[in-house]
Every structure is written in structure tokens, then in C-alpha cells.
Amino acid sequence: MSKIKPRVFKGARDFLPEQMLHRERITDVMRKVFKKYGFSPIETPAIEYLDVLAGKYGEDADRLIYKLDYKPGTKDQAALHYDLTVPFSRVVAMNPDLTLPFKRYQIQPVWRADRPQPHQGRFREFYQCDIDAVGSKSMLIDAEMVAIAYEVLKTLGFTTFVIKINNRKILNGITQYAGLDSNMTQEVCRSIDKLDKMPWEEVEKELVEKQLPDAAIQKLGDLLTKNLSLESLAETLKNNSLAQEGISEINEIFGFLNELGVDSQHYTFDLSLARGLDYYTGPIFETKLKDQAHMGSLTGGGRYDQLIGMFTGKEMPAVGTTLGLDRIFTAMQQLGMLEPVKTSTKVLVAVFSKEEMKYSLQLASQLRTNQIATEVYPEPEKLKKQFAYADKKGIQFMAILGQTEIAENKLTIKDLSTGQQKMLDIQEAVKVINGEIGIEI
């Protein structure tokens, strides 16, 4: 019999219980927070028509869309979705009767034909956890995006994250200020975005290579190397109405964040934040970890008031952010934030013999009635083996009932983490398992 070598698709991964239990915990936290802010779940197909996706992200990103062989070259050509924002925009365009503002969350895998770099948290298949709101121009919604990202990361136990905030209007403004044509903004932004990784001199070189006029580069350098506060930036750009608009939006967001109780240590204005995707039009945000510089951003998003109009021809304000499950998960792994777990089972009920199995099953049923995750060892093996199983799987409690216990209508409960055990009745046992009382010997 010939064998097929088992292998996982490059850049994709299997998740075993040890990982999935953590991943589910992370998404549970997200869902809770999302709902708390009034976002409702939706789901869209993994597969879309290519023309729905193409031309929204920018030239580089468009190349990374996973195109499928289905009707290649026609307008019905299919592709795997590259993110969740564009499919969501399609949904909004197709459902004009939605009550606005419409706030949704969406947790699904997306695909990018990229070169994987696991250490940086970069994969070809990964989960995005998106929140977006359409139908409001209020900066409160933008502020909520930041507040939600903050609350999720904080709840998960991150301490060194910073949510960087900037505004495409400011970036467009400084391009104008430097005397450049507005279609250069993308190019300029792409270089500016590297300032957190390389010094200005390097970025300057790149701009020279891109053949920008020296005078323009000079002006950009003046703005970017001085680490200007919002106030002094506003002063410098006081004649540029676009930049002014962007700056006052940021100020408005900061005001809301303050009122929402978001710790100002965890967000900051960063003129060098640019973001590569084409569809952003206003405020943009991105989260980095201070102590994990190699890791890509944990979250990223912004306002995209013109994207939905690409489907409807009518402008519709929208803002959203993505929380990157795989980035968050990878960072937590690397920072040692994840306690090893193999199971969510709390109790293993031992089985002595075929005859006594029914008592074990009755006990298991009673424990489950008390909401305790319970396993029954499936056959009457040596106790030693049943203990070893519980130990290896990290099940904390062992419930033993043989003739002695059955005769007294009790059970022996053993805490494998301490080695303590005691014969108890079921009510007491439940309390011990729930940690309400200890086992006294």
C-alpha cells in the first residue's frame, strides 16, 4: 500500500487541544467585550468573487489575494477573502435596510498568499477578529475601536502594548505641505511607516531613491524627526486645512478615550504610523508590543468612508479595527503568558470492574448535573493506569468508588495537585472540586 506523506499547507497550522483551549479563551474574551459595546455577530463566505476583493487594498496587497482556479480570467473568478472589512462592506452594500449605525463583529480565518514567518506571527491562514461600524461619522465610534482593543488586551493580561493613532488626513496634509502631489501620499506613507524600525537617515535614502525632490524630503524630515506634539504640529501646519481637520479629529478621539476611562499610557499619537491598505481615509490605529519589536502589529484599523461607495456609488461612513488572534496568541506564547493546559476536564471517575461501572456512571452524571466537567475511564483498568492517565492529561481530581465507598454511599476524592484525598459524600465532593472547601485529612 502506498502512503501519502501527511503535511500541512505552508503557512497554515493544526491546533491541538493545548493550543485550542487558549485560543477559545481569547476569542471568548473578545466576544464578551464586543457584545458589551453593542456589536452583533455576522459571518460571510470564505470565498468571494475576485472583483469584489480586487482593487481595494492597493497594488502590493492585491497580489497577495489567494485566487482560485474557478473560472479564471472571467468576472466570476473566485478568491479566498483577504480580510473581513471588504466582505463586510459588500454586505452593507447589499443590505440597504440595515438600521444605522450598524455595528458588527466577525471572527473568521482569512488567507494571504504571503511568505510565512511564524516567529513574527505571520501566516497564510490566520484569524481576524473584526469590529466595524457603519453609518456614523462620529469620532466616538473611532474612539470605541481603540477602547475595545484596549479592554481586550488588558483583560488578556498584556501590559506593554501601545495603540498608535494617526490620521490619513494629517498624512495627506503633510504631503501637501511638502509640496508633493497627492498621489504620492501612498509612497511617502510607506516609507514613513518604517520609522519605528529604522532611523530617519535610512528612510531619507529611500525617499531619495523614490526620486522625491530634495526640498520635499527636507520638509518631511523636519516634521518627522522632531517628535512633535499635536499642538506644535497643528501650529506648523496651521495653513493646511486637511491636516487641521485630521488633528482636531485626533483631539476629539483623545477626549472620548479619556472620558471612557482608557489608560493614556496605552495609546499615543504617532505621526509615523501610516498603514499600507489603500481604503483608509481618516483616523488609523495599530497596536504594537514594546517588548516584542519583531512581532507585527496585534491590532490594526481605521476609518474608511469611501470603501462602501465603491459598491453603491454612494458614500457611507465606516470605521473598524481588526484584532489579530494569531498575533495575540503567538505573542502570548512568546511572553510565557499561557499556562499549559491539555484538557478542560475537572474530574476523572475511576472504574473498578464491569459490575461497579454503573456506580461510576451515576456519579459522573451527578457531577455533570453540578456543571462539573467529568470524564469516566472507559474500561476497568488497573487504578495505576487510570491515575497515570489523569496525571498526564492534567486532570486535577480523581473520583474513586469501589466497594468500600459504595457500601457507605460515598466516594473518595483525590486532589492530584496536592496528593490529598478523603472519603466524602457527593455534596461535599462538589464543594471540594469547586474549591469552596479544602480537603482536611
Added chain:
RNA sequence: GAGAUUGUAGCUCAGUCGGUUAGAGCGUCAGAUUGUGGUCCUGAAGGUCGCGGGUUCGAUUCUCGUCAGUCUCCCCA
């Protein structure tokens, strides 16, 4: 798409200046006389040394090619 680097047991890695049966630790499984795990002890299973060609009496070791993994750049979650 450009560059760098690595491929030996399930995992982490030794090793052979080219020479009969390629090693360790961890893990797995089984024992230490049948109601108690995690420590210790004993034993076992497990490798065409990534794949293909070349040099050689002889290659896992040298060489060329190829494939795969990893890292950096680009870009992003």
C-alpha cells in the same frame, strides 16, 4: 518576489578527520505480585542520517542539483 541559513529517532541535538551493528536526553510503551499518579530504578519499540546524481573499493560524512523548514527584507493581523 530578493537574500541568508539549516535538514540525523515523535521532539531537542550529538557524532562519523569517508570504513563493519549511527548515539544521548526528553517523550512513548511495558515491568517493580493485582485500591493510588507525578520522583527513582529496569527493559523495549522507534532512524533507507530530506530526496536524486557525481567522486570513491566504500558516502550519513566530500561535491553538484533538488525539495523542505527557519530567519531577514518587502508588506501586513
